[in-house]
Amino acid sequence: MDKSTIVCRCEEINIDEIESAIKMGAHTFDDIKRITRCGMGPCQAKICTTLVQRIISEYTDKPLSDIGPSRMRMPLKLTRIGVLAGNKESSSVISVFSESASKEGETKND
Amino acid sequence: METDLLIIGGGPAGLNAAYEAASHGIETLVIEESFSMGGQLRQQTQVLDKLPKQFEKQRGTTLARTLIEKLSTLNVKVLLKHTMIGTYQDGRIGVSNGVKTIPITAKRIIVTTGAAEEASVFPGWTLPGVMTIGAAQILMNREYVQPGKNALVLGSNTFSLEIVKQFKEMGVTVRGIIESNSELISKHEKIIKSIKKDGIPLYLNSYIENATGVGEVQKVTLNHNGITEEMNIDLVCIGKGVAPILEPFEIMNCSFTYQIRLGGWVPQYSISMETSSPSAYIAGNAAGITSMGGILLTGQLAAVSVAESLGFLNEKLATEKRASLWKELHCIETTADLREVFNARMALIKDYHEEANLLPSSLFDLSLEEC
Numbered sequence: 261m262d263k264s265t266i267v268c269r270c271e272e273i274n275i276d277e278i279e280s281a282i283k284m285g286a287h288t289f290d291d292i293k294r295i296t297r298c299g300m301g302p303c304q305a306k307i308c309t310t311l312v313q314r315i316i317s318e319y320t321d322k323p324l325s326d327i328g329p330s331r332m333r334m335p336l337k338l339t340r341i342g343v344l345a346g347n348k349e350s351s352s353v354i355s356v357f358s359e360s361a362s363k364e365g366e367t368k369n370d
Numbered sequence: 371m372e373t374d375l376l377i378i379g380g381g382p383a384g385l386n387a388a389y390e391a392a393s394h395g396i397e398t399l400v401i402e403e404s405f406s407m408g409g410q411l412r413q414q415t416q417v418l419d420k421l422p423k424q425f426e427k428q429r430g431t432t433l434a435r436t437l438i439e440k441l442s443t444l445n446v447k448v449l450l451k452h453t454m455i456g457t458y459q460d461g462r463i464g465v466s467n468g469v470k471t472i473p474i475t476a477k478r479i480i481v482t483t484g485a486a487e488e489a490s491v492f493p494g495w496t497l498p499g500v501m502t503i504g505a506a507q508i509l510m511n512r513e514y515v516q517p518g519k520n521a522l523v524l525g526s527n528t529f530s531l532e533i534v535k536q537f538k539e540m541g542v543t544v545r546g547i548i549e550s551n552s553e554l555i556s557k558h559e560k561i562i563k564s565i566k567k568d569g570i571p572l573y574l575n576s577y578i579e580n581a582t583g584v585g586e587v588q589k590v591t592l593n594h595n596g597i598t599e600e601m602n603i604d605l606v607c608i609g610k611g612v613a614p615i616l617e618p619f620e621i622m623n624c625s626f627t628y629q630i631r632l633g634g635w636v637p638q639y640s641i642s643m644e645t646s647s648p649s650a651y652i653a654g655n656a657a658g659i660t661s662m663g664g665i666l667l668t669g670q671l672a673a674v675s676v677a678e679s680l681g682f683l684n685e686k687l688a689t690e691k692r693a694s695l696w697k698e699l700h701c702i703e704t705t706a707d708l709r710e711v712f713n714a715r716m717a718l719i720k721d722y723h724e725e726a727n728l729l730p731s732s733l734f735d736l737s738l739e740e741c
Contacts, residue, residue, distance in 0.1 A: 265491055266491075275491070310634065311491050324630075329620070335456050336454060336455050336621065339471075343466050344471055
């Protein structure tokens with residue numbers, strides 16, 4: 261297939277870019293994502309995850325069951341930042357960002 | 371906000387689970403991200419047979435109304451246009467309605483997020499006019515829009531073939547069904563026979579080389595057994611099957627396993643439909659791709675287990691109820707030609723019981739003669 265074929269529509273990442281990332285040692289969807297931005301657009305990898313996993317599987321000759329699901333993070337859907345932090349009622353919602361929030365930030369808002 | 375039971379997803383599995391749970395007196399809250407309940411049933415105009423015995427044979431759209439109406443007299447609260455966006459460290463679920471985020475404290479959670487259609491890559495697949503087969507169904511049945519005039523369908527599972535039948539009724543000419551394997555994926559003899567009778571070309575061992583067009587798809591090059599053919603096409607439907615939606619399970623730290631027959635990566639669960647995350651249960655297509663009968667029954671199974679764990683049903687009654695539901699599920703999934711799905715489901719549950727040191731269940735040995 262033409263290597264310029266788009267795989268991630270949101271970030272316009274093509275097969276060639278994904279295969280180059282695999283050549284560099286990427287072996288999971290998350291590796292590809294870190295190197296290429298694949299899956300980081302508005303759809304948040306909802307379309308391309310399995311497509312990329314299939315490319316990895318074909319390129320490395322590994323079964324899909326060895327490739328593993330991607331790491332899914334909060335917020336699970338496109339969410340306005342104001343919804344998370346803007347109004348008084350939802351100010352405690354800082355812990356939705358627990359993975360990135362600092363200890364101090366958490367205690368201050370708890 | 372507080373509730374005994376939070377159900378994430380107002381599709382058939384969630385609604386049936388809500389009915390079962392609320393009938394036992396459990397205070398139930400359903401959140402649904404769409405503007406109405408019913409999930410995929412809202413565009414399923416085909417008659418669904420092989421439903422659980424309490425349901426008559428009916429159209430999907432009717433079944434959606436039936437399920438919603440059944441809830442009207444019960445203690446069920448529904449929040450439409452509300453989406454789960456995460457969890458708090460104390461286990462509360464963060465739900466957003468686009469204006470604010472509401473933390474929900476629930477004693478038990480049933481996740482029925484269903485499944486998403488898979489895409490397929492070929493040069494030109496991002497052109498307008500290329501869509502999933504489910505998108506074409508939504509356009510026809512929900513939006514009353516004809517998705518195109520000359521269509522190619524990529525993939526030959528039963529769902530794709532059902533839509534091909536509908537295309538004919540809607541005046542869409544199907545120029546071919548393309549399957550990369552050497553035989554059709556669907557084993558539904560009645561539909562296959564009728565498709566063949568309609569004279570719709572079946573291209574086995576075939577694939578789309580590319581789709582081209584200015585602003586939209588206009589031409590498709592087909593590779594059929596090594597011979598290429600160019601066709602004037604304005605609609606390409608990708609029917610490559612569906613996979614469970616996993617995000618909420620991952621956020622709740624559920625463990626996963628790979629079962630190709632269930633749609634790929636699936637959360638692990640027990641015979642009670644309980645996941646590896648404390649007080650979180652699973653049902654519907656999220657627990658493995660199945661038929662409407664399986665979707666409804668797993669919803670009911672999860673609710674029975676929730677009722678037991680909250681003390682609304684005693685152990686003996688719950689075990690009996692679960693056994694009869696599993697038997698019904700077994701019969702439906704076997705006769706609906708989903709035997710491999712049922713076996714994969716049982717293998718998943720058995721593995722999980724062993725890994726998590728749960729008691730083995732006598733239900734692992736359901737035999738065919740009982741149907």
